[in-house]
Amino acid sequence: MCNSAYQNNGITMTCDKVEHGPSRRSPKIKLTNVQIVNGGQTSNCLFEAAKESREKIEDVILLVRIIETTSEDVKMSIAETTNSQTPINVRDLRSNDRQQRQLEEALADLGFYYERKSGQHSDKPSSNRVDALAAGQAYLAFGVGLPETAKKDRGRVFGDLYDTVFAEDLTANKLLTSFRLAQLIAERKEISGKRLRRTLPSRLERCQ
Structure with a gap:
């Protein structure tokens, strides 16, 4: 078992809305559209x-912030700030963006599983899975017109070129076309x- 389940720095969450009951002592709260932006490892340890x-x-006391x-920019800023000492994949930070969720829904309507996070739909047929990074890389090459950047520096897809690749006018069909190409x-x-x-050995023999 993971010992950090008992020695942790807590969890930071964002949500669209917080509702709590009338009780002043140990009130129950209801969170809408919850996202854990820091403390994923802690959560997993507790789950295991x-x-x-x-x-x-039962006796674990956990600090939760x-x-x-409802601001996606504020959520992103909080995620980046709270993870400054524990680096997290930039793609994971972007995975809950409105644009990423919309693309997932639109591609689902087309019969495809959009993987906002790596391996998100690993249990689904590979022919119907669309990896967000690979798709973004493809669109950067064919849709945006930067094939050299897409090939040599694909990390920029979810970095400084994120808003260029996943612009507001990017549709599921455009992304899918580039990905399949x-x-x-x-x-x-x-x-x-x-x-x-297969043919190279025979060609070499004829040249000797």
């Missing part, structure tokens, strides 16, 4: 401990590479 035995976490805001090129490249490797 609870799976072994709920008694193990809840911030009520990139897949097709990769498949053709792999086929050509296999053919070349």
Whole structure:
């Protein structure tokens, strides 16, 4: 079991709305659209401990900070600030953006599983999965017109070029077209590479 379940720095959450009952002592609260922006490891440790035995976490006292805001910019700023000492994948920070959620919903209507986070739909057929980073990289190349940047520095897709790639006018169809085009090129490249490797020995023999 993970010992950090009992030695943690708490959890920071954001939510659109906080509602609490009339009780002044241990009131129950209701959170709408909750996101854990810091403390994911702590949450996982507690979850794993609870799976072994709920008694193990009954006496755990956990500091939880809840911030009520509907501003995506504020949520992003809080996530970046609270994770400054514990680096987190930039893609994960962006995964709950309104644009990312809208693309997931739109692609679902088209029969595809959009992975805002890496491996989010690992249990689904690979042919119907659309990885956000790979799709963004493809759109940066074909939709935005920066193929060299997309190839050599794809980390910028969720970095300084995020608003360029995932602009307001980006539709699910545009993203999907670029993603499938990139897949097709990769498949053709792999086929050509296999053919070349099969024929290369015989060509070398004829040259000797």
